[in-house]
Structure formats: structure tokens, C-alpha cells
Amino acid sequence: MSSSAACIFCKIIKGDIPSFKLFESDKIFAFLDIQPLSRGHALIIPKFHGEKLTDIPDEYLNEVLPVAKKLAKAADATDFNVLQNNGTIAHQVVPHVHFHMIPKPNETEGLGVGWPAQATDMDKLKALHEELKSKI
Numbered sequence: 530m531s532s533s534a535a536c537i538f539c540k541i542i543k544g545d546i547p548s549f550k551l552f553e554s555d556k557i558f559a560f561l562d563i564q565p566l567s568r569g570h571a572l573i574i575p576k577f578h579g580e581k582l583t584d585i586p587d588e589y590l591n592e593v594l595p596v597a598k599k600l601a602k603a604a605d606a607t608d609f610n611v612l613q614n615n616g617t618i619a620h621q622v623v624p625h626v627h628f629h630m631i632p633k634p635n636e637t638e639g640l641g642v643g644w645p646a647q648a649t650d651m652d653k654l655k656a657l658h659e660e661l662k663s664k665i
């Protein structure tokens with residue numbers, strides 16, 4: 530595990546800051562969000578300190594979605610969002626990668642999402658597709 534002494538989520542993993550732990554393995558840790566958007570809102574974090582998804586080794590990410598499923602089922606969430614923010618402008622506040630599992634029980638509780646869809650442009654999509662394929 531890679532850890533940062535100043536990071537609140539690294540402190541939660543170590544138990545230096547208390548949390549309502551829901552799941553733990555050698556690679557990940559899951560716990561209740563302290564300011565939930567809805568009942569059952571939980572966070573899943575890798576036991577590897579990194580700010581953005583691109584900083585985290587793949588082996589720390591393998592269990593994330595299976596655990597998100599477990600958390601959604603445990604919260605009896607039939608409608609829910611799995612969210613992971615990268616960077617301040619993308620609404621990331623805590624600089625240790627975390628995945629939210631946010632139940633959406635009704636219109637007002639849970640995640641609200643802005644979705645500024647752009648018009649379909651096949652020429653642009655085709656050019657982008659070629660560029661991205663060449664880089665993956």
C-alpha cells in the first residue's frame with residue numbers, strides 16, 4: 530500500500546480517523562459517506578494513495594465494482610449512481626481516489642446531474658475515434 534501522511538482517506542484506512550466501515554480487503558476499503566446525498570451513500574477507496582484514477586495501479590481497482598454492487602444491494606437501492614470525480618473542476622474535493630455509491634430513492638435525494646449533451650457530429654466522432662484507437 531502507498532500512503533500519504535496528510536491524507537484523510539489514508540488516515541481512515543489506517544484507523545487513525547474513525548469511519549463506519551462496510552467492507553475491507555487487502556486492496557480496498559468501503560465506508561459510509563459522512564455527508565450523504567441519500568441513505569446508504571458509501572465510498573469505496575483503493576488502499577493506494579493517488580489523487581486521480583490514472584494514478585492507481587489496476588490491481589487496486591479490480592474489486593471496486595463488485596463491492597459497489599454489494600453496497601447497493603445492502604442498501605436495498607434499486608436506483609443508484611456510481612460516481613468517481615477526478616480534479617477540482619470535476620467536483621473532486623478529497624484528493625485520494627474514491628468511488629461513490631449513491632442510492633437514488635426519489636427525485637430530490639441522491640445525485641443530481643447536469644448533462645450538457647452536444648449535438649451529434651459524425652465527422653468529429655469519426656476523427657476522434659481514429660485518434661483514440663491509435664492511443665489505447
Ligand code: 5GP
Pocket residue numbers: 537546548549560561562563564565572613614620621622623624
Ligand atoms: P468528492 O467530491 O471528492 O468526490 O467527494 C468527497 C466525499 O467525501 C464527500 O461526499 C464527503 O462527504 C466525503 N468525506 C469527506 N471527508 C470525510 C470523512 O472524514 N469521513 C467520511 N466518511 N466521508 C468524508
Ligand code: ZN
Pocket residue numbers: 532533536537538539540577578579624625
Ligand atoms: Zn490517501
